[in-house]
Amino acid sequence: MQQVFDITAADIAYAEAILLPNGKPFDQERLNFIENQNTIDLQAVPGSGKTTALLAKLLIIERKLPLIKGGGILVLSHTNAAIDEIKHKIEKYCPKLFSYPNFIGTIQSFVDQFLAIPFYVIQYKKKPLRIDNEIYDEIVKKTYNSLPNSAAKSWLNRLHNPESVFVKMRFDKDLNLLKEMNGDFLLRSANASATYTQLANAKKNIMKSGFLCFDDAYLLAELYCKHIPGIIEIVQKRFPFVFVDEMQDMDKHQYEILEKLFYGNGTSISTFQRVGDKNQAIYSSPRSTEIWIDRNQVLKLKGSQRLSIPIARVASQFAVYKDQDYEITGLNECKILPQILIYDDQNLGLVIPFFSKTVKEMAGKGDLPDFEKYPVKAIAWNTEWKDDDARDNISKLRLCDFYSDYNKDSKGAKIDYSCLKA
Structure with missing residues (x-):
């Protein structure tokens, strides 16, 4: 039977004192989410404070540690930035939560540490040297350039951009070869053609x-579950409580491995709570509404x-995912009304200057009291194309289409270099 915590008024007050402005309660x-200890989903509108509610739950659980039978708390998100935010806000108040047997990290780091690397060791009797997309791509390009003349090379040469x-x-x-992760089939393993065999052996x-590469880690995780299914129960016993923040940004393979490990058609011994907003998905290639299937119990945060109020009223009309009682309740007292700029393709370069002019005028009239502290910025859906097809789609616009001098800054230190000079 799963462990249940007694969450008291004193526990709630403790979390409020740390996370909320003085005198403000949840x-x-x-409270419905913080106190809930079942396998559920939390769907939360923009600005609802869903991560704060999750942090409150974690602060309270940390006071109840250790868990029975030595289990740990697992907290996952999609990006390092989200994990860093969690650490920044609560680590000093709950150090036990950030040490063994608990794990707080990205979905990638979890899959690497608990599934991919262990299964790799089982298969090859050694640890992988590196799990990294840039290094992997360099190795694969060298392999491509050294491919002998063969059925595989002839097949590749008939394709656009074979490298x-x-x-x-x-x-x-099932070791079929796909165009990309979660992509279309290129070659099926069941056919065992010479082309498939040569390409598969090169990749192996x-x-x-x-x-x-990062995708290989998910392949190894799937193979681990497929060939040694007992690992699923082991992982569930290791982590009887699982919380995933920003669930909408999980891609299909990430979603599926989490479901396999911690839900299992409702048979899991883990409590698995997913937190996010399907309308805020930014990373996943398929729509989050297609891969994130609601639990039987879905809690909602509607207040933003x-x-x-006026902006929430407009924003709610643009929501892609709406159920019968979907609603965004605006709680911010700002009086600024939504403004929509209408332009044509010939005036793309005038959009940001006009936007800037409008913002400056509002700031000059005192409508933006925190303008110096919180500067207004222009954002766009994407800043660079990731494939040739997208480049040819004139309906898709980048930030540099609006602002030709824009250059995307490289963020984060590069971990690996090909040589000392680089």
Whole structure:
């Protein structure tokens, strides 16, 4: 039987004192989530404070540690930035939560540490040298350039940009070759053609050499579950409580491995709570509404501290995912009304200057009291194309289409270099 915590008024007050402005309590929507200890989903509108509600739950659980039978708390998100935010806000108040047997990290780091690397060791009797996309791509390009004249090379040469096809090619759990992770089939393993065999062996040899891309980690995780299914129960016992923040940004393979590990058609011994907003998905290639299937019990946070009443009213009309009682309740007292700029393709370069002019005028009239502290910025859906097809789609616009001098800054230190000079 799963462990249940007694969450008291004193526990709630403790979390409020750390996370909320002085004298401000959690409302009933947030209390419903904080106190819930079942496998559920939390769907939360923009600016609803869903991460704060999750942090409150974690602060309270930390006071109840250790868990019975030595289990741990697992907290996952999609990006390092989200994990860093969690650490920044609560680590000093709950150090036990950030040490063994608990784990707080990205979905990638969890899959690497608990599934991919252990299964790789089982298969190859050694640890992988590196799990990194940039290094992997360099190795794959060298492999492509050294491919002998063969059925595989002839097949690749008939394709558009054959080197790119070879670099992006991925295995699925049945070792079919896909165009990319979660992509269309290129070659099926069941056919065992000479082309498939040569390409599959080339990819397998790269993996055996110790160089993996991030997608390979998910392949190894799937193979671990497929060939040694007992690992699923072991992982559930290791983590009886699982919380995933920003669930909408999980891609299909990430969603599926989490479901397999911690839900299992409702048979899991883990409590698995997913937190996010399907309308805020930014990373996943398929729509989050297509891969994130609601649990039987879905809690909702409808109140938005970020949005005012008039802006919430407009924003709710643009929601892609709506159920019968979908609603955004604007709680911000800002009086600024939504403004929509209408332009044509010939005036793309005038959009940001006009936007800037409008913002400056509002700031000059005192409508933006925190303008110096919180500067207004222009954002766009994407800043660079990731494939040739997108480049040819004139309906898709980048930030540099609006602002020709824009250059995307490289963020984060590069971990690996090809040589000392680089």
